[in-house]
Amino acid sequence: MDKLWLIIKREYLNKVRNRTFIVMTFVSPLIFVGVALLIAWLTSLNSDTARKVAILDTTGQHYDELFISDGSIEYIPLIGVGLDAAKKATQVASYYGLLYISNENGALDIMTFYSNDSPSMGLVREVESKINKKSTDENLLTAGIDLEVIKNAKASKELSLENFTGISTSKQSGFIKIAAGGAAGYLLMMFIIIYGNMVMRSVIEEKSNRIIEIIVSSVKPIYLMMGKITGTSLAGITQFAIWVILGAMLVTASTVFLGIDAFTNPANADVVNQAQDVNQMQAIANDIAQLPLGTLVTCFFLFFIGGYFLYASIYTAIGAAVDSETDTQQFMFPVIIPLILAIYVGFFSVMENPDGTVAVIFSYIPLTSPIVMLMRIPFGGIAWWEIAISLLLLYASIFFVAWLASKIYRIGILMYGKKTTWKELYKWLKY
Amino acid sequence: MNTHTLVASNISKVYGNYTALDDVSITVPVGSVYGLLGPNGAGKTSLIRIINQITMPDQGQVLLNGELLSQHHISDIGYMPEERGLYKSMKVGEQCIYLAQLKGLSKEEAKKRLNYWFEKLGMQGWWNKKLQELSKGMAQKVQFIVTVLHEPKLLIFDEPFSGFDPVNANLIKEEILALRDAGTTIIFSTHRMESVEEMCDHIALIDKGKVVLNGRLNDVKEQFRSRSYAVSIITGNQQETFNKLPKELRPQRTELRGLERTLDVHLQLPLTWTVPQVLQLLTGLGELTYFSELIPSVNDIFIKTVAAHG
Numbered sequence: 236m237d238k239l240w241l242i243i244k245r246e247y248l249n250k251v252r253n254r255t256f257i258v259m260t261f262v263s264p265l266i267f268v269g270v271a272l273l274i275a276w277l278t279s280l281n282s283d284t285a286r287k288v289a290i291l292d293t294t295g296q297h298y299d300e301l302f303i304s305d306g307s308i309e310y311i312p313l314i315g316v317g318l319d320a321a322k323k324a325t326q327v328a329s330y331y332g333l334l335y336i337s338n339e340n341g342a343l344d345i346m347t348f349y350s351n352d353s354p355s356m357g358l359v360r361e362v363e364s365k366i367n368k369k370s371t372d373e374n375l376l377t378a379g380i381d382l383e384v385i386k387n388a389k390a391s392k393e394l395s396l397e398n399f400t401g402i403s404t405s406k407q408s409g410f411i412k413i414a415a416g417g418a419a420g421y422l423l424m425m426f427i428i429i430y431g432n433m434v435m436r437s438v439i440e441e442k443s444n445r446i447i448e449i450i451v452s453s454v455k456p457i458y459l460m461m462g463k464i465t466g467t468s469l470a471g472i473t474q475f476a477i478w479v480i481l482g483a484m485l486v487t488a489s490t491v492f493l494g495i496d497a498f499t500n501p502a503n504a505d506v507v508n509q510a511q512d513v514n515q516m517q518a519i520a521n522d523i524a525q526l527p528l529g530t531l532v533t534c535f536f537l538f539f540i541g542g543y544f545l546y547a548s549i550y551t552a553i554g555a556a557v558d559s560e561t562d563t564q565q566f567m568f569p570v571i572i573p574l575i576l577a578i579y580v581g582f583f584s585v586m587e588n589p590d591g592t593v594a595v596i597f598s599y600i601p602l603t604s605p606i607v608m609l610m611r612i613p614f615g616g617i618a619w620w621e622i623a624i625s626l627l628l629l630y631a632s633i634f635f636v637a638w639l640a641s642k643i644y645r646i647g648i649l650m651y652g653k654k655t656t657w658k659e660l661y662k663w664l665k666y
Numbered sequence: 667m668n669t670h671t672l673v674a675s676n677i678s679k680v681y682g683n684y685t686a687l688d689d690v691s692i693t694v695p696v697g698s699v700y701g702l703l704g705p706n707g708a709g710k711t712s713l714i715r716i717i718n719q720i721t722m723p724d725q726g727q728v729l730l731n732g733e734l735l736s737q738h739h740i741s742d743i744g745y746m747p748e749e750r751g752l753y754k755s756m757k758v759g760e761q762c763i764y765l766a767q768l769k770g771l772s773k774e775e776a777k778k779r780l781n782y783w784f785e786k787l788g789m790q791g792w793w794n795k796k797l798q799e800l801s802k803g804m805a806q807k808v809q810f811i812v813t814v815l816h817e818p819k820l821l822i823f824d825e826p827f828s829g830f831d832p833v834n835a836n837l838i839k840e841e842i843l844a845l846r847d848a849g850t851t852i853i854f855s856t857h858r859m860e861s862v863e864e865m866c867d868h869i870a871l872i873d874k875g876k877v878v879l880n881g882r883l884n885d886v887k888e889q890f891r892s893r894s895y896a897v898s899i900i901t902g903n904q905q906e907t908f909n910k911l912p913k914e915l916r917p918q919r920t921e922l923r924g925l926e927r928t929l930d931v932h933l934q935l936p937l938t939w940t941v942p943q944v945l946q947l948l949t950g951l952g953e954l955t956y957f958s959e960l961i962p963s964v965n966d967i968f969i970k971t972v973a974a975h976g
Contacts, residue, residue, distance in 0.1 A: 238768055241768060249756065444753060445747070445749035448720065448745075448747040448751070449747060449752075452718040452720055452743070452745045452747075453765070454768055455737075649715070649720070651749070662682055
């Protein structure tokens with residue numbers, strides 16, 4: 236056990252002292268926040284230069300008055316010109332586009348947007364709905380119907396959401412569940428890929444350094460393997476912790492000093508909505524509080540550790556089987572497939588129906604269960620024995636896979652210069 | 667007190683269809699320098715890995731100091747593999763301490779001994795250097811220290827001098843002999859037999875997974891004496907003198923010393939001739955300046971033995 240501890244310590248220190256590791260740890264959050272700030276800045280820059288759109292309204296119904304210039308689009312009504320002249324003028328002035336509204340045959344029958352680039356869906360919908368609403372209102376008036384009557388007759392009741400215990404939830408509830416599960420599953424997948432690869436590289440390094448034979452003449456290969464996996468994962472957790480702390484600090488700093496609010500989209504920050512926002516925040520807080528937090532956190536750790544160890548064992552076996560990183564390709568594919576499958580099942584099947592057959596089956600299969608189960612848990616309604624069986628299967632398969640991996644590892648680390656095939660690996664298992 | 671450091675009996679190891687070791691037995695006496703000799707692929711490394719408990723034998727057992735090999739013997743063995751290697755990005759001192767700790771040494775003790783060795787081999791300034799900053803020769807010295815630092819009772823060197831430059835090879839050779847004098851048992855494994863011949867007192871020849879010959883080097887050589895002699899005679903006419911030699915002595919001219927007026931020949935004595943009889947004949951032919959038995963080299967012995975085994 237002393238030796239296992241020594242190996243863990245060396246692997247950990249070796250990883251965290253590595254220059255690339257240090258640079259990545261401290262530069263990644265900077266890059267991340269930098270990109271976020273850049274996007275925010277570019278967005279504000281973008282809306283500074285308003286696009287100019289000319290409006291030619293020949294209806295005499297003042298449709299052009301519907302369009303009020305704002306920060307992003309400046310509307311310029313054209314009066315007393317023909318369509319051809321208007322088109323030409325718009326192009327000469329290099330406006331973004333020309334909106335042509337006409338009622339040659341009595342009723343509103345032509346509305347066309349001329350532009351070089353196709354306009355965004357948002358713009359098209361906005362124009363359509365504004366004009367159609369005014370046109371509808373006018374048609375109703377012509378038919379002698381009082382607009383006030385219609386307005387009063389319209390029902391706009393919202394469906395309020397409450398669970399059986401009587402706590403009301405917001406409509407975002409589903410979204411929050413998806414976000415919590417998705418974040419957990421995605422985080423686990425990233426962790427497995429990043430640090431699984433790191434373990435694999437470290438095995439290949441020892442093998443190509445030829446130090447492996449000295450080490451295995453001092454400790455059992457299984458200790459070396461377990462020490463490696465544990466040491467690397469501790470380094471990974473350190474890196475993640477630093478990222479979280481740095482990220483929080485940077486976000487706080489940028490909010491305080493630069494006045495950029497990273498959490499709310501400025502477009503939504505309407506004064507009118509603010510009162511509603513408070514209610515909504517309350518509901519969201521309720522939603523978060525209602526997530527099975529205890530279960531989620533406990534399960535997150537259990538599935539995270541289990542999933543990581545399962546895949547890391549496979550990664551070590553791959554590392555031991557090859558001579559260099561370029562040879563790993565043929566073995567990597569089957570490792571990545573279940574991970575991607577798990578994420579897809581999570582984002583499609585689980586969100587569609589958390590207790591559907593596909594979601595349930597994949598939350599039992601050890602290679603996919605850590606991710607799929609973590610995505611199912613926030614939706615609640617999973618019996619404790621379901622989680623227990625899933626965990627049991629996962630941890631049992633860790634022992635099985637680690638046992639297989641250690642067999643491959645034991646043989647592989649002493650094999651040089653041969654390109655390993657699947658057949659070869661199968662043979663090693665029988666030695 | 668055990669007289670044998672290592673007794674391996676009836677070791678067999680099969681990889682798939684390939685038999686690496688077939689009923690191999692060796693006994694290594696305490697304080698000896700034991701040569702495990704044989705061509706590449708003979709099974710030397712397989713045997714060493716079994717002694718180091720890196721792999722398990724399919725059959726047979728290994729006794730170390732009279733005890734069945736087990737985990738606690740790891741600290742009794744020092745092993746320098748054929749494929750040398752250390753962590754490239756780790757500092758020399760840190761690395762040596764780590765590897766010594768894996769062999770069961772405490773950190774303080776490792777540090778103390780490391781200071782001793784660094785001083786002895788003139789490496790004091792290397793403590794904080796990373797291995798990748800060292801030259802190959804320097805790295806080899808570190809490798810040697812790593813092997814012996816925990817003061818094992820049994821040292822195993824696989825291809826000990828391959829890769830060492832002559833100066834370092836000599837330095838290491840002397841250190842190894844000093845360790846032997848201090849009571850350490852040493853096993854050399856090599857296919858370059860001439861490189862260890864002068865140091866070994868016991869040898870085992872291995873070929874195709876089998877021990878074809880073993881014992882004290884002197885006994886083995888005695889067994890392979892072939893009544894061959896090298897002779898030099900100062901004479902007026904070399905060819906004339908050569909022709910006077912009886913054909914049953916199977917004379918063969920060589921360039922033993924390459925001196926002018928000196929005839930160099932190899933003789934192979936039949937059982938009907940004794941050495942004094944030959945000497946009498948030779949002194950009559952000219953001034954006899956050199957007469958010596960040709961001792962077979964281990965290499966010769968190996969070739970002969972393998973040829974005999976087919």
